Amino acid sequence: xxxxxxxxxxxxxxxxxxxxxxxxxxxxxxxxxxxxxxxxxxxxxxxxxxxxxxxxxxxxxxxxxxxxxxxxxxxxxxxxxxxxxxxxxxxxxxxxxxxxxxxxxxxxxxxxxxxxxxxxxxxxxxxxxx
Amino acid sequence: xxxxxxxxxxxxxxxxxxxxxxxxxxxxxxxxxxxxxxxxxxxxxxxxxxxxxxxxxxxxxxxxxxxxxxxxxxxxxxxxxxxxxxxxxxxxxxxxxxxxxxxxxxxxxxxxxxxxxxxxxxxxxxxxxxxxxxxxxxxxxxxxxxxxxxxxxxxxxxxxxxxxxxxxxxxxxxxxxxxxxxxxxxxxxxxxxxxxxxxxxxxxxxxxxxxxxxxxxxxxxxxxxxxxxxxxxxxxxxxxxxxxxxxxxxxxxxxxxxxxxxxxxxxxxxxxxxxxxxxxxxxxxxxxxxxxxxxxxxxxxxxxxxxxxxxxxxxxxxxxxxxxxxxxxxxxxxxxxxxxxxxxxxxxxxxxxxxxxxxxxxxxxxxxxxxxxxxxxxxxxxxxxxxxxxxxxxxxxxxxxxxxxxxxxxxxxxxxxxxxxxxxxxxxxxxxxxxxxxxxxxxxxxxxxxxxxxxxxxxxxxxxxxxxxxxxxxxxxxxxxxxxxxxxxxxxxxxxxxxxxxxxxxxxxxxxxxxxxxxxxxxxxxxxxxxxxxxxxxxxxxxxxxxxxxxxxxxxxxxxxxxxxxxxxxxxxxxxxxxxxxxxxxxxxxxxxxxxxxxxxxxxxxxxxxxxxxxxxxxxxxxxxxxxxxxxxxxxxxxxxxxxxxxxxxxxxxxxxxxxxxxxxxxxxxxxxxxxxxxxxxxxxxxxxxxxxxxxxxxx
Numbered sequence: 001x002x003x004x005x006x007x008x009x010x011x012x013x014x015x016x017x018x019x020x021x022x023x024x025x026x027x028x029x030x031x032x033x034x035x036x037x038x039x040x041x042x043x044x045x046x047x048x049x050x051x052x053x054x055x056x057x058x059x060x061x062x063x064x065x066x067x068x069x070x071x072x073x074x075x076x077x078x079x080x081x082x083x084x085x086x087x088x089x090x091x092x093x094x095x096x097x098x099x100x101x102x103x104x105x106x107x108x109x110x111x112x113x114x115x116x117x118x119x120x121x122x123x124x125x126x127x128x129x130x
Numbered sequence: 131x132x133x134x135x136x137x138x139x140x141x142x143x144x145x146x147x148x149x150x151x152x153x154x155x156x157x158x159x160x161x162x163x164x165x166x167x168x169x170x171x172x173x174x175x176x177x178x179x180x181x182x183x184x185x186x187x188x189x190x191x192x193x194x195x196x197x198x199x200x201x202x203x204x205x206x207x208x209x210x211x212x213x214x215x216x217x218x219x220x221x222x223x224x225x226x227x228x229x230x231x232x233x234x235x236x237x238x239x240x241x242x243x244x245x246x247x248x249x250x251x252x253x254x255x256x257x258x259x260x261x262x263x264x265x266x267x268x269x270x271x272x273x274x275x276x277x278x279x280x281x282x283x284x285x286x287x288x289x290x291x292x293x294x295x296x297x298x299x300x301x302x303x304x305x306x307x308x309x310x311x312x313x314x315x316x317x318x319x320x321x322x323x324x325x326x327x328x329x330x331x332x333x334x335x336x337x338x339x340x341x342x343x344x345x346x347x348x349x350x351x352x353x354x355x356x357x358x359x360x361x362x363x364x365x366x367x368x369x370x371x372x373x374x375x376x377x378x379x380x381x382x383x384x385x386x387x388x389x390x391x392x393x394x395x396x397x398x399x400x401x402x403x404x405x406x407x408x409x410x411x412x413x414x415x416x417x418x419x420x421x422x423x424x425x426x427x428x429x430x431x432x433x434x435x436x437x438x439x440x441x442x443x444x445x446x447x448x449x450x451x452x453x454x455x456x457x458x459x460x461x462x463x464x465x466x467x468x469x470x471x472x473x474x475x476x477x478x479x480x481x482x483x484x485x486x487x488x489x490x491x492x493x494x495x496x497x498x499x500x501x502x503x504x505x506x507x508x509x510x511x512x513x514x515x516x517x518x519x520x521x522x523x524x525x526x527x528x529x530x531x532x533x534x535x536x537x538x539x540x541x542x543x544x545x546x547x548x549x550x551x552x553x554x555x556x557x558x559x560x561x562x563x564x565x566x567x568x569x570x571x572x573x574x575x576x577x578x579x580x581x582x583x584x585x586x587x588x589x590x591x592x593x594x595x596x597x598x599x600x601x602x603x604x605x606x607x608x609x610x611x612x613x614x615x616x617x618x619x620x621x622x623x624x625x626x627x628x629x630x631x632x633x634x635x636x637x638x639x640x641x642x643x644x645x646x647x648x649x650x651x652x653x654x655x656x657x658x659x660x661x662x663x664x665x666x667x668x669x670x671x672x673x674x675x676x677x678x679x680x681x682x683x684x685x686x687x688x689x690x691x692x693x694x695x696x697x698x699x700x701x702x703x704x705x706x707x708x709x710x711x712x713x714x715x716x717x718x719x720x721x722x723x724x725x726x727x728x729x730x731x732x733x734x735x736x737x738x739x740x741x742x743x744x745x746x747x748x749x750x751x752x753x754x755x756x757x758x759x760x761x762x763x764x765x766x767x768x769x770x771x772x773x774x775x776x777x778x779x780x781x782x783x784x785x786x787x788x789x790x791x792x793x794x795x796x797x798x799x800x801x802x803x804x805x806x807x808x809x810x811x812x813x814x815x816x817x818x819x820x821x822x823x824x825x826x827x828x829x830x
Contacts, residue, residue, distance in 0.1 A: 044261035053279030116269045
């Protein structure tokens with residue numbers, strides 16, 4: 001597996017799973033993918049309805065979604081570097097796989113929270129997207 | 131048709147009955163009903179809630195409220211209901227029931243998105259698949275912020291594009307929820323002679339330009355109502371609301387009558403009682419007359435704070451620290467450096483400014499009686515218990531099913547209050563008339579009973595008389611009225627006020643009373659003034675232990691006083707209202723935090739989500755209160771002529787200012803005229819047509 005592929009896999013996993021803080025009127029911690037999904041809907045609403053508040057809301061979501069996606073890329077880049085410098089080549093593939101599994105298993109714990117879902121109670125990834 | 135006269139009459143009766151049967155309920159005539167068994171010609175206090183939201187309101191449904199108007203009325207009548215959060219099977223995880231049923235209530239859902247929400251919730255309706263509706267179904271709380279912003283655009287408010295051409299889709303869709311509101315009120319109204327409960331048809335107009343609150347609750351007198359409510363998307367400024375309501379109600383529907391009740395002036399950033407319209411246009415005499423006619427009442431206190439007065443904003447009254455919000459508009463809640471509300475955000479200042487405006491415009495646009503309500507967004511009218519505050523939603527905190535224990539509401543909010551109406555019986559007609567004549571008062575929750583009369587010659591020992599109320603009416607006017615012309619230029623008004631503590635229920639007795647105050651506002655040399663008089667005080671003070679909420683002995687079960695204004699000047703327009711304070715008790719968050727084991731002096735006991743328990747800006751104890759509608763002096767009707775005084779001034783040489791006023795009064799100076807209407811009001815004593823049975827006369 002190439003460094004680039006490893007980095008992309010980790011990056012995607014982090015985008016889907018890694019909780020990042022956000023603030024739009026209220027604060028929470030959610031994965032970047034959720035922010036991207038919300039950004040999409042907010043932009044669609046802005047395009048159909050217009051208005052200052054949809055503009056602000058979609059702008060805030062879009063900005064923070066992009067920032068968090070970028071942060072995930074940075075983490076993936078660092079993790080890949082560590083993996084390829086510290087782990088013997090025959091263990092690298094397993095290491096990537098283990099990291100991805102670990103991320104997704106941890107996403108089944110209630111590590112996310114946003115006032116927009118379940119009144120702000122902690123939820124897991126499935127509950128967040130349900 | 132038969133020529134036989136009897137048969138002809140019968141035939142006509144049959145035709146009329148048929149017409150009556152096919153007439154929709156919204157166009158029925160004023161109804162006939164049996165008199166109430168507990169009718170009291172000298173009036174009795176009825177406790178209720180005139181500000182209630184259910185799942186039909188955007189800001190309630192998006193916070194998980196499922197109760198609908200019929201459920202809200204069931205709750206008001208004393209039944210148990212389940213409220214959010216719900217488990218996966220849809221079972222409510224919290225249940226509520228009032229200790230004492232209410233006498234009346236009005237469900238006042240936001241009219242703005244009746245149709246929009248129905249479209250978003252009904253598959254198959256055009257617009258159901260719009261992005262806005264998808265957001266509403268998927269992330270309701272986000273939809274609340276975005277959709278609600280539509281009404282913050284003031285005069286530029288527009289409908290959503292998914293409403294279709296001319297908003298026909300949303301207007302058509304709004305008919306079903308409005309019908310539900312109307313039918314729920316109609317079904318819940320007790321038309322038997324028991325008169326146990328009255329429901330009013332109503333709704334909330336939700337105009338808030340730039341997030342500055344100008345909301346009004348619109349209440350209809352009876353069953354005759356417009357086909358659709360006039361929302362802030364139809365009439366974007368307040369005066370348009372009144373004019374449009376006059377068109378669709380008063381003019382187009384014979385028998386349709388309404389009034390509007392503004393609320394939360396504390397969140398209006400000074401706009402509610404400014405001396406200009408929200409468009410910046412200065413008040414005109416026509417506007418002042420219209421406003422005075424449309425809005426006889428104001429909601430003084432509710433879930434989102436108290437609007438009587440604020441220490442430092444036009445007053446140095448130390449009791450003006452009650453349930454104040456630390457921001458002055460809806461937007462301020464989300465800002466780190468929000469403005470403190472200014473003087474024109476508060477009712478007392480409006481009452482004072484109204485005296486000045488009357489001099490300029492000929493009509494007092496702020497001649498306001500007082501009520502309070504909850505503004506619950508859970509569909510639970512009258513849920514005012516500090517010991518069991520569920521959080522009323524709305525702009526507050528959504529309920530959660532899981533996670534650590536946290537406060538059920540934003541700590542600056544409160545359980546809200548009740549409206550009290552002095553009426554002959556518990557019917558729509560009698561209660562609406564009480565609202566029209568402002569014989570009302572507000573309480574911050576407890577069912578304190580207060581009577582307040584103003585006249586010129588109440589006996590000093592009136593408190594000992596068995597017929598306090600009879601003499602009160604015969605010798606003057608009740609709360610909400612205007613003093614009749616003084617009998618002579620040296621007369622001073624006297625005020626008779628009596629208060630009884632809330633008896634509560636066996637397990638939760640009400641708190642004793644601490645004092646009665648009379649608040650006076652007047653004009654002096656063209657400027658407004660105010661003064662607070664302590665007129666009756668309990669002999670012993672009571673205290674409350676914040677750690678346990680236990681109260682010490684002290685306070686009084688009742689207080690009464692006949693008080694004469696020592697500083698009265700005939701030439702000064704003035705108003706007087708009574709404020710009754712209870713002894714201190716714990717505020718809702720203190721009960722909650724104590725039960726959660728929080729001890730603010732022991733940081734280990736304060737989990738992060740309960741940090742607000744120890745917020746030093748929020749008082750841990752309160753003095754619950756009742757505040758009566760004012761009694762006005764010298765309010766002049768346009769073009770009115772003064773009656774000649776019965777006698778010349780008897781004022782002594784020590785009161786030269788009074789001499790001058792008396793001389794002007796005697797000469798018929800137009801600035802001191804009293805309207806014949808006000809003289810007539812003095813004789814507007816309720817006629818005693820039937821013996822007092824005492825059936826419904828409680829607490830006296």
